[in-house]
Amino acid sequence: MKNVLKWIGLGASALILFVLVVFGYFHVSSSNKTSSTYAGIKGKNLYVTADSAAIERGKHLAHGLAGCAGCHGDDLAGMSTDMRPLAMFNVPNITQGVGGLPPDYSVQDLDLVVRHGIKRDKTGVIIMPVYHNNRIADEDIAAIYTYLMSAPKINRKIEPLSLGPIGKMLVARDQVVVMPAVVNHNFKPGARPGIAPTAEYGKYLAEVACMGCHAPNYSGGPVFNGDPSWPPAPNLTTKLDRYTLESFVALLKTGIRPDGTTIDAKAMPVRDTKNADSLEYAALWNYITSLPKVPDASANWKDELMIK
Ligand code: HEC
Numbered sequence: 063m064k065n066v067l068k069w070i071g072l073g074a075s076a077l078i079l080f081v082l083v084v085f086g087y088f089h090v091s092s093s094n095k096t097s098s099t100y101a102g103i104k105g106k107n108l109y110v111t112a113d114s115a116a117i118e119r120g121k122h123l124a125h126g127l128a129g130c131a132g133c134h135g136d137d138l139a140g141m142s143t144d145m146r147p148l149a150m151f152n153v154p155n156i157t158q159g160v161g162g163l164p165p166d167y168s169v170q171d172l173d174l175v176v177r178h179g180i181k182r183d184k185t186g187v188i189i190m191p192v193y194h195n196n197r198i199a200d201e202d203i204a205a206i207y208t209y210l211m212s213a214p215k216i217n218r219k220i221e222p223l224s225l226g227p228i229g230k231m232l233v234a235r236d237q238v239v240v241m242p243a244v245v246n247h248n249f250k251p252g253a254r255p256g257i258a259p260t261a262e263y264g265k266y267l268a269e270v271a272c273m274g275c276h277a278p279n280y281s282g283g284p285v286f287n288g289d290p291s292w293p294p295a296p297n298l299t300t301k302l303d304r305y306t307l308e309s310f311v312a313l314l315k316t317g318i319r320p321d322g323t324t325i326d327a328k329a330m331p332v333r334d335t336k337n338a339d340s341l342e343y344a345a346l347w348n349y350i351t352s353l354p355k356v357p358d359a360s361a362n363w364k365d366e367l368m369i370k
């Protein structure tokens with residue numbers, strides 16, 4: 063009996079040691095990745111017009127399809143969500159209050175983080191969806207900047223985002239990526255199409271706001287860089303067959319499908335899509351319903367989404 067217990071004890075110690083070694087590896091590997099710096103890449107020094115039209119445009123995008131307020135908070139002063147053992151998901155204050163962006167924060171700094179995923183301290187962001195936000199056109203980045211600079215300054219200090227053991231494991235295994243390591247820094251978004259309820263403008267909006275999750279050809283699949291517990295993103299080229307423009311708008315506003323069931327709003331960001339306007343809904347609808355039908359999860363991420 064004693065011997066058996068001794069063996070069980072040894073087995074348990076070996077298991078604990080094994081777990082410690084594995085998590086030690088995840089810790090070192092993930093902190094190497096999150097602390098890498100990207101000094102050679104520069105943001106674009108965009109032309110900024112600080113007029114009320116630009117502020118309105120920036121506000122509409124930041125609280126709507128660009129998704130900034132969905133993560134940084136309705137007041138933009140940051141949010142903390144306890145997602146342990148995944149992470150303490152702390153999203154920074156991006157107002158110019160104490161604990162927020164420094165007084166000399168420039169449009170070039172904003173371009174660098176939104177399009178390249180690189181912060182002022184030259185380290186990379188995780189989670190922030192640079193792989194589709196890098197499609198935002200120059201004048202819209204400038205508008206978002208103008209809006210941020212005009213938004214009420216809120217004093218709130220938020221601890222840096224910190225990964226728990228599961229989060230470290232996901233980063234070590236590249237299931238959650240440090241953005242500047244994967245996005246194509248040579249990608250240059252084209253000119254923004256005219257703001258109209260056209261498929262052309264819908265394409266622009268879908269690339270900025272939907273593509274990163276529903277995949278480059280909108281064929282869906284497991285959500286890239288998402289929480290592994292999320293349901294897969296549906297194939298929008300076939301799923302919209304049972305929708306009309308009205309029920310599509312209802313889904314984006316409320317998260318309720320035509321059959322009355324509710325989608326998982328943590329995964330599908332209704333918090334952002336609910337703030338889009340009727341022109342944007344019509345443009346998205348016209349574009350997405352014009353897409354060729356493709357098999358589920360058939361996207362070529364590497365070439366199309368510019369991920370290494
Ligand atoms: C899915 C959530 C998410 C979305 C959407 C998002 N962000 Fe972020 N953002 C983050 C997180 C998380 C960080 C901090 C990441 C880190 O430190 O690794 C961050 C960091 C930042 C920073 C700080 C940069 C620095 O120098 O420290 C700025 C500015 C910023 N985001 C602006 C924006 C803007 C503008 C948008 C919309 C175009 C946006 N974010 C959309 C999550 C998000």
Ligand code: HEC
Nearest residue numbers: 271272275293294295296301313319325326329330331335
């Ligand atoms: C952060 C990832 C993410 C983004 C961004 C996103 N989606 Fe989704 N979407 C999902 C996931 C995941 C689901 C599945 C949710 C579920 O099954 O509960 C979903 C579900 C949907 C559905 C429901 C289909 C059905 O009937 O089951 C539609 C329609 C949709 N998304 C359209 C869009 C459009 C349009 C955009 C851009 C404006 C967008 N999504 C942006 C992840 C995302």
